[in-house]
Amino acid sequence: MDPPIFYSKAEFIETDTGNKVSRRATIAGPQNIILGGKTIISSGAIIRGDLRRTGPGHAVVISLGRYCLVGEGCVMRPPYKTYRGNFNYYPMKIGDHVHIGANSVVEAATIGNHVEIGKNCVIGKFTIIKDCAKIADNTIVPPNTVIPALALFSGSPGRFTQDLPESTQEMVEAATKTYYTRFQPLDR
Template identity: 45%
Template sequence: LSPCQLASSGEPKCHSRSLPPCLLQTIVMNDCIIRGDLANVRVGRHCVVKSRSVIRPPFKKFSKGVAFFPLHIGDHVFIEEDCVVNAAQIGSYVHIGKNCVIGRRCVLKDCCKILDNTVLPPETVVPPFTVFSGCPGELPECTQDLMIDVTKSYYQKFLSLSQI
């Protein structure tokens, strides 16, 4: 196990401010709960989990009970205060704002941002290079649609200018 991985053995294996610094330089602030006893929680390099946040692996209900699945958090992830994270995967270079709820089995791709007080419904996929906000969390404007509009508009203006 890496120094910042929590095992399903029931014994947390992650450093906090009161312990020697983690080799991966990940910071877990006071009053955080990381439920490594339910399933593996892997945290990458240079991550920050601020005070009073809860990180727990995702689960799925079956007729015979509940199954928990591993949670993978990439590198350079910043989770602000008072968040509840129940995601399946969080990519690298992700910022989760204060007081957010990340629903079960959500997938946050690389380089995305979740604004303060956002609630993501279960199984939401946040694309790379996007910003989600609101309750329920929504994509304010899709970069793909925006770029299609910009390039088509530019092309039309270019054609108009070339005909003068």
């Protein structure tokens, strides 16, 4: 059994649904960010839920599923484009059991379930990552890329490197659940 990963209880806010959000993370526009439960947002992470479509009341929603791990220093912001002279942001949907490594920048449109994104990655605007895909550390995925299910992408620009085993779903799910269980307050 892996040892616990201790954190200071004072540094994290725990919600009713088991989300653990670092007080040192920047959650801009929290009313537009949906956390599915048992999600960990690490210190220094920035989630931009405050960016709007043109016109009042058109907030863009960022939703994360259950058992998501957002690493230290990650930046997550909704994808945007200019259309007919208007600058618009679009929603970002992230599935369950998604692990985003430290210092990665994510502007994807959709990230499926059981996805691993390594450290120091850049996920370009409107990227779609299908279920059970993996992005290797230090990969730069160009905007509008579609990453197929059970595929490993790596490099700069990110390219298909190999197929992942059918067991990827179970392995990623076990890894995210184990990490969440190991993530324990130091001062109970």
